[in-house]
Amino acid sequence: MEKNILAIAVGGCGNNIIQNLINSHSTSGTDLFYIDADNFAVEKSSVHDKLAVSEQRNGCGGDQEFGRTIILDSKAAIMNKFDGYSKIVFIAGLAGGMAGTVPLMAEWAGQENIFVTGTAIMPFEFEGPQKRENAETTFEKWKNSLKMIFVLENDKLCKLAECLKLNIPMDDLDAFFNIPEIIDGISRYTR
Ligand SMILES: Nc1nc2c(ncn2[C@@H]2O[C@H](COP(=O)(O)OP(=O)(O)OP(=O)(O)O)[C@@H](O)[C@H]2O)c(=O)[nH]1
């Protein structure tokens, strides 16, 4: 039987978000896969199906070009994960080093006739203009290989927290992005 949707967590941000969903039992049977160049984070992650794409380094150090090149050696293993799915949603913080991998992975998935979508988490203003620029550049490259792209602005989380006068940790704030709703929407209302 053809599998429906695979949610792919990319880098530290993707992993945090997906782990929060697991902890709050909100994944409702969606298949999850986590990919990162940070061996330590992959080892620690409670995501069952995961892949470390770097043997020597702990993450990409914010270097998107490093991210892009490091996954080339893992292409076969990554393509193997796509196998049998009709839809994929990538979840990535677009200012991080691993975001350098998403345009390429989306292109590979598209070549398999998969309905490829992305969820872009855009950086906080306090992270500075360079991070914003990295995220915007990746966004432009990525969108060409995606059928749909959801854009989640981290700054909105801050504003929301301020508005509601909440003093809650980042992990809990992420729940406002309602990723399960996005996954469910793609799963049910696209083809
Ligand atoms: N909402 C939210 N955003 C996050 C979280 N963690 C990271 N981010 C955002 O995502 C961006 C990328 O961070 P990571 O995903 O940790 O970066 P990475 O791809 O692992 O990058 P490297 O450290 O270079 O390997 C950050 O600049 C933040 O804007 C999180 O838990 N929640």
Ligand SMILES: [Mg+2]
């Ligand atoms: Mg990282």
